[in-house]
Amino acid sequence: MKRETFSSGLAVFFATLGSAVGLGNIWKFPYLTGQYGGGAFLAVYFLCILFVGLPIMVSEFYIGRKTRKNAVGALEELKPGTSWKYIGIMGALSSYLIMFFYSCVAGWVYFYLFKAIKGDFAGITMANAQSQFGDVIMGPVSPIIWQFIVMGVVATILAMGVKDGIEKITKTLMPLLFVLIIICDIRALTLPGAGEGINFLLQVDFSKLTAAAVLTALGLAFFKLSLGMGTMITYGSYFTADNNLFGTAAKVALSDTLVSLLAGIAIFPTVFSFGLEPSAGPGLLFMTIPLVFSQIPFGNVLLVAFFFLTSIAATTAMLSLVEVPLAYFTEERGVARPKAAIINAAVIAIIGILATLSVDKSSLLGSYTFLGRGFFDWFDYISSNVLLPVGGLLIAIFIGYRVKKEDLKRELSNHGRLHIDSILNVYYFILRYVTPALLLIVFLNSVGILKF
Ligand code: PHE
Numbered sequence: 077m078k079r080e081t082f083s084s085g086l087a088v089f090f091a092t093l094g095s096a097v098g099l100g101n102i103w104k105f106p107y108l109t110g111q112y113g114g115g116a117f118l119a120v121y122f123l124c125i126l127f128v129g130l131p132i133m134v135s136e137f138y139i140g141r142k143t144r145k146n147a148v149g150a151l152e153e154l155k156p157g158t159s160w161k162y163i164g165i166m167g168a169l170s171s172y173l174i175m176f177f178y179s180c181v182a183g184w185v186y187f188y189l190f191k192a193i194k195g196d197f198a199g200i201t202m203a204n205a206q207s208q209f210g211d212v213i214m215g216p217v218s219p220i221i222w223q224f225i226v227m228g229v230v231a232t233i234l235a236m237g238v239k240d241g242i243e244k245i246t247k248t249l250m251p252l253l254f255v256l257i258i259i260c261d262i263r264a265l266t267l268p269g270a271g272e273g274i275n276f277l278l279q280v281d282f283s284k285l286t287a288a289a290v291l292t293a294l295g296l297a298f299f300k301l302s303l304g305m306g307t308m309i310t311y312g313s314y315f316t317a318d319n320n321l322f323g324t325a326a327k328v329a330l331s332d333t334l335v336s337l338l339a340g341i342a343i344f345p346t347v348f349s350f351g352l353e354p355s356a357g358p359g360l361l362f363m364t365i366p367l368v369f370s371q372i373p374f375g376n377v378l379l380v381a382f383f384f385l386t387s388i389a390a391t392t393a394m395l396s397l398v399e400v401p402l403a404y405f406t407e408e409r410g411v412a413r414p415k416a417a418i419i420n421a422a423v424i425a426i427i428g429i430l431a432t433l434s435v436d437k438s439s440l441l442g443s444y445t446f447l448g449r450g451f452f453d454w455f456d457y458i459s460s461n462v463l464l465p466v467g468g469l470l471i472a473i474f475i476g477y478r479v480k481k482e483d484l485k486r487e488l489s490n491h492g493r494l495h496i497d498s499i500l501n502v503y504y505f506i507l508r509y510v511t512p513a514l515l516l517i518v519f520l521n522s523v524g525i526l527k528f
Pocket of ligand 1: 298305
């Protein structure tokens with residue numbers, strides 16, 4: 077059977093952006109920025125995108141498109157019989173860990189969409205917004221049902237294939253997401269007290285930057301750009317032969333960061349305008365957005381649209397998360413695509429219950445913690461702050477020190493058709509020296525070996 081590819085440059089861009097844009101922008105980015113003090117955190121985050129995220133993204137595209145294989149098969153093809161393929165295996169593992177809690181939050185988003193359609197948020201107050209969020213996440217049965225619905229949708233789209241599933245969905249819905257977020261921003265910016273929220277985002281106060289904040293910014297950069305776990309290897313393997321890999325990486329990183337900022341602009345003015353705490357944590361999005369829309373004409377229609385599009389963002393990101401093990405099982409183990417899609421989704425939904433039930437701290441599972449974290453937080457912490465950066469470091473070392481520069485040049489220039497000499501040199505230098513050094517410093521610091 078012929079291996080599928082995306083059908084055009086535009087399809088490549090929207091599918092890849094569909095992977096990058098997700099709950100990371102709309103849910104995680106605002107609440108982490110809130111918790112770690114705003115602008116200073118943001119500044120470190122931008123540096124991580126530039127010096128760590130972009131070079132690793134290009135490297136993953138290279139591995140994928142050169143070999144046209146899943147993450148495990150790709151590394152095995154480049155260095156047969158070595159341990160490098162474990163980068164791919166570790167990637168599949170990270171993908172499961174992320175999906176366990178991601179599918180839970182996506183379930184809350186679908187549930188919010190349903191509630192918005194029913195009109196549950198009409199004329200709500202702040203206290204009401206908080207209690208509704210509590211009801212949604214505590215369940216205990218309904219969030220599990222929504223988590224299963226989410227996984228059903230993901231499995232269905234994936235079973236339709238790369239072109240008819242992933243490409244069609246992302247190309248239709250990503251542009252809409254932009255329009256909607258901008259409408260939310262206009263509303264948020266016209267709230268009384270909006271300026272305070274914007275100041276919070278832009279104020280750079282480096283005294284708030286703890287080592288934990290730096291590690292979190294780095295982890296967020298990986299999580300945001302879907303790096304360090306083979307997603308971009310897998311998607312890269314579906315890219316068209318004439319795609320400019322540097323160009324795609326730059327466009328995707330830029331657009332993704334723009335969406336994060338637009339989400340921040342929608343959320344922080346509301347936070348300040350309604351006197352919420354910017355450091356409210358994972359519930360931030362769910363408590364602010366219904367308030368933004370509660371008092372304007374057609375607010376409910378906008379609210380439905382917003383949660384619809386957040387559902388889309390979450391769903392398109394999950395497609396890419398599950399595609400990593402899915403491509404592995406279909407190509408390396410010969411499992412039929414629909415079957416692999418269903419089995420993976422089912423396993424994720426079932427184990428994901430642990431994350432969903434651990435949110436209610438008064439429940440049996442929720443009160444169980446290990447070193448201060450419950451299941452939800454551990455899945456999140458180990459994947460974002462440990463596995464993705466370690467995966468990224470290994471990819472940087474692999475490409476920087478185990479692949480010949482001529483080979484990189486040939487693939488990245490599309491066999492000489494693009495003139496990339498100067499950008500290649502900058503990329504190669506950063507990838508060999510800057511990226512690994514930054515990653516090592518942050519790691520050694522986070523485990524306490526290096527103190528600054
Ligand atoms: N980038 C996605 C987001 O920000 C999450 C993701 C992580 C997707 C890793 C794929 C791989 O929501």
